[in-house]
Amino acid sequence: MRIITAAGLTKHYRSLKALDGIDFDVRQGECFGFLGPNGAGKTTALRIISCYLPPTGGAIAVFGIPVHDDPSRIKSRIGVMPQDNNLDPDLSVCENLIVYARYFDIPKGEAAPYARELLDFVELSDKANVRIQHLSGGMKHRLLLARALINHPELLILDEPTTGLDPHSRHAVWEKLNTLKSKNTTLILTTHYMEEAELLCDRVAIMDAGRIVAVDSPRTLMSAHGGNLEQVYLKLTGRGLAD
Numbered sequence: 523m524r525i526i527t528a529a530g531l532t533k534h535y536r537s538l539k540a541l542d543g544i545d546f547d548v549r550q551g552e553c554f555g556f557l558g559p560n561g562a563g564k565t566t567a568l569r570i571i572s573c574y575l576p577p578t579g580g581a582i583a584v585f586g587i588p589v590h591d592d593p594s595r596i597k598s599r600i601g602v603m604p605q606d607n608n609l610d611p612d613l614s615v616c617e618n619l620i621v622y623a624r625y626f627d628i629p630k631g632e633a634a635p636y637a638r639e640l641l642d643f644v645e646l647s648d649k650a651n652v653r654i655q656h657l658s659g660g661m662k663h664r665l666l667l668a669r670a671l672i673n674h675p676e677l678l679i680l681d682e683p684t685t686g687l688d689p690h691s692r693h694a695v696w697e698k699l700n701t702l703k704s705k706n707t708t709l710i711l712t713t714h715y716m717e718e719a720e721l722l723c724d725r726v727a728i729m730d731a732g733r734i735v736a737v738d739s740p741r742t743l744m745s746a747h748g749g750n751l752e753q754v755y756l757k758l759t760g761r762g763l764a765d
């Protein structure tokens with residue numbers, strides 16, 4: 523079953539083609555990765571899937587619902603971990619989760635115990651009552667992951683979920699994502715770490731300058747092109763080591 527189908531998707535900013543006609547689908551229960559250099563269009567694609575950004579052209583449906591038809595119905599079933607920290611600095615760690623739950627009409631009586639469970643999941647229970655500015659960068663990252671889970675999403679969208687994390691925290695996030703996947707949550711992520719893509723993703727789309735230049739499982743891409751995923755990536759994005 524397809525969770526997302528996108529065809530001929532474009533996003534233009536004046537003359538800049540951030541997405542230049544991409545086709546992809548995401549299957550129920552898989553982990554799908556967008557890889558590509560800075561500016562390739564990964565975040566743009568995720569923001570369109572998340573219904574935060576209207577495409578310029580093409581067609582995209584999430585859960586079979588065209589995104590322009592009923593974005594709020596889609597949003598209620600997805601969780602989004604953005605590339606940049608947009609936590610509320612005036613609230614505590616726990617309050618950030620509870621207030622966010624309001625957007626999904628989750629009553630406080632239900633949100634509060636689940637927030638504590640999520641803080642336990644991302645190993646931030648001891649920080650529940652501290653203000654956001656007292657968290658380290660990696661802790662904020664983990665809180666963003668917890669927040670993305672508050673509405674029990676069927677589809678979790680993660681923009682660079684482990685950028686800036688220390689090796690222990692990165693492994694911890696990988697473990698969490700594998701746990702979610704084993705519970706049949708569909709994952710879409712972007713990453714600049716090829717090891718992460720190889721470990722987590724069932725399929726990856728390699729992007730360059732607003733286009734998808736290859737989409738397949740890491741294993742198939744590696745056997746088709748030779749070398750490890752990083753070498754395949756460098757070859758397909760024209761950024762070979764000799765450049």
Ligand SMILES: Nc1ncnc2c1ncn2[C@@H]1O[C@H](COP(=O)(O)OP(=O)(O)OP(=O)(O)O)[C@@H](O)[C@H]1O
Nearest residue numbers: 535538540558559560561562563564565566567605
């Ligand atoms: N609001 C905007 N206005 C104008 N141009 C934009 C806007 N948002 C993104 N862009 C441009 O669209 C292109 C794609 O940006 P995007 O953020 O999708 O890249 P990315 O693949 O996520 O890169 P990174 O790896 O650095 O996060 C870039 O050239 C960027 O400058």
Ligand SMILES: [Mg+2]
Nearest residue numbers: 564565605681
């Ligand atoms: Mg990005």
